[in-house]
Amino acid sequence: MNPLQQYGYTDRVARLFSLHPPTTAAPAASPARVVRADRTRLLLATEQGLLRVRSHEVLVTGDWVAVTGGEDPRIVGVLPRWAVLQRKRAHDPLPEAQLLGANVDLVGVVVPLDRALSVNRLERTLVAARDSGAVPLVVLTKADLSSRFDAVVADTVERARGVEVFTTSAEEGDGLDDLRARVGAGQTLALLGPSGAGKSSLVNALIGRNMQDTGRVRAGDGRGRHTTTARELVPIGDGAVLMDTPGLRGFALWDAEDGLAAVFGEIEDLFASCRFRDCAHDAEPGCAVQLALLSGALGERRWRSYRKMQRELESLHRRQNPPERRSHDRSPKRAVRDAVRGKEHRQGWG
Ligand SMILES: Nc1nc2c(ncn2[C@@H]2O[C@H](COP(=O)(O)OP(=O)(O)OP(=O)(O)O)[C@@H](O)[C@H]2O)c(=O)[nH]1
Ligand SMILES: [Zn+2]
Known part of the structure; x- marks a missing residue:
């Protein structure tokens, strides 16, 4: 398996590259994936191994790019993202999205079993996970530390409402x-959770299981055990990433109406039965x-949780779109995602 396949390169990605050739004439460009992004400084996985480059565009961990070879490698194309994990940047006067990762297939909401379950936090993170376009999962960690193990697991399964736990x-x-086993070849699982939830320990444990597969690539990086310093991709063997x-301390939502509707579908279904169409409930x-x-x-708590996120998104949209400019256009994010999906659909890809 070549190094790029270890970072999720598949026939599907290859076909996307052929649909979106590099923006400038660069016949020698080859595919690469952003393993880590520090502003414009990128660490890329390429067919030849890891490569450091600078880019002019802001890219994010998980992006697929076309890069030229030779002495002075340059990025000459970026694939449209089929999934984007994002939140509202904290503490900024102007509302702005912070992209956490691109092209993830699964988002694992990490919930540690060594503390009380925060249902609001679980719901909020599930909304962002659903909205990314990836499939959400719940990953309970530190099972060995919980004395009320069965009760907490049962509670989480109930609260997660059909999301795999x-x-x-x-x-x-x-x-x-x-x-x-849930992360298939060529799939990327992003782990999302509060500090100390056990994400890094989980990554290390999963790498440990597959050292023979990932050791070579990690050795090329010149580092030992994995520690999180930034969002980064870690191959766990057989093309799974x-x-x-x-x-993340807080998680303010960004443009996540679809995720909200998906996670709280039963509430939005109720609205249709209100006597008045403009019911404020x-x-x-x-x-x-x-x-x-x-x-x-x-339940009261669930309604309040929904209401809080709904108001948060409404207020975000008011700030993004002053009344004179307001329209019902799809967001740019969704337009790109729909375009990519539509294209794939027409091509008959799985
Ligand atoms: N007993 C036990 N402790 C664990 C387990 N997983 C993680 N821990 C401990 O929990 C603490 C936090 O784990 P990390 O893996 O660093 O958590 P993290 O989510 O990566 O934290 P950040 O890097 O701050 O985001 C560490 O002291 C770990 O040793 C587990 O399965 N069992
Ligand atoms: Zn109503």
């Missing part, structure tokens, strides 16, 4: 093979939400 212990090795991210007569809250079919 993996229970792992990096310490004792439980659940690692199942999680490893992990994207480790440093712990507060105290209107015939409000299906209020009825569901009264009957207990919808």
Whole structure:
């Protein structure tokens, strides 16, 4: 397996490259993937191994690029992203998206079992995971530390509502093979969770399982055990890739209406049954939400969690689009994603 395949290069990516040839005439360009991005300084995985280059564009871990060879390698093309994991950048006066990773296939929401389950945090991270375009998973960590193990797992499975839940212990090795098997060849799993949740330990444990496969590439990087300093791709063997991210303290949503609708589908379904089409779901007569809250079919906490994220997204859009410019156009992110998916569909790709 060549080094690029270890970083997720497949026939599908090759076909995307042939659909999106480099922007400048550069016949000798070859495919590469951004392993780590520090502003414009990139670490790329190429067919020949790892390569450091500078880019003019802002790229993100997981991007697929075309790079020229020779003494002065340059990036001459970037594939449209089929999935983008993002949040609203914290503490900025102007609303701005922070891209956490591109072209991920699975997003593992990491939930440590050594502390109380934060359901709001789980829901919020699931919204972002769903919105990225990737398939969300829940990865419970530190199973060896929980005395209330069964209760917490059952609670998480219930709260995750149909999202697959993996229970792992990096310490004792439980659940690692199942999680490893879930990441197919050429797939990238991003791990998302608070600081200290056990992401790096999980990555190390998964690499440890497949040292014979990944050792060569890691040796080329000149580093020993994996420690997270930035978002970066880590091959775990057989073409499966992990994207480790440093712990995120907060997670403000960015442009995540689709994710919200997917995670809280049962709430958005209720809206259709309200008597008034413009029901604000507060105290209107015939409000299906209020009825569901009264009957207990919808929990107060879940409704408040939904409401908070919905208001957050509304306020973000008001700041992005002052009234005179407001329109119902699709966001650029979604337009690109739809275009990529549409194209793939027409080509009949799986
Ligand atoms: N007992 C036990 N401890 C674990 C396990 N996984 C992680 N830990 C411990 O939990 C602490 C945090 O683990 P990390 O892997 O550094 O967590 P992280 O999510 O990468 O944290 P950041 O790098 O800050 O984002 C460390 O002290 C680990 O030794 C586990 O499966 N069992
Ligand atoms: Zn209503």
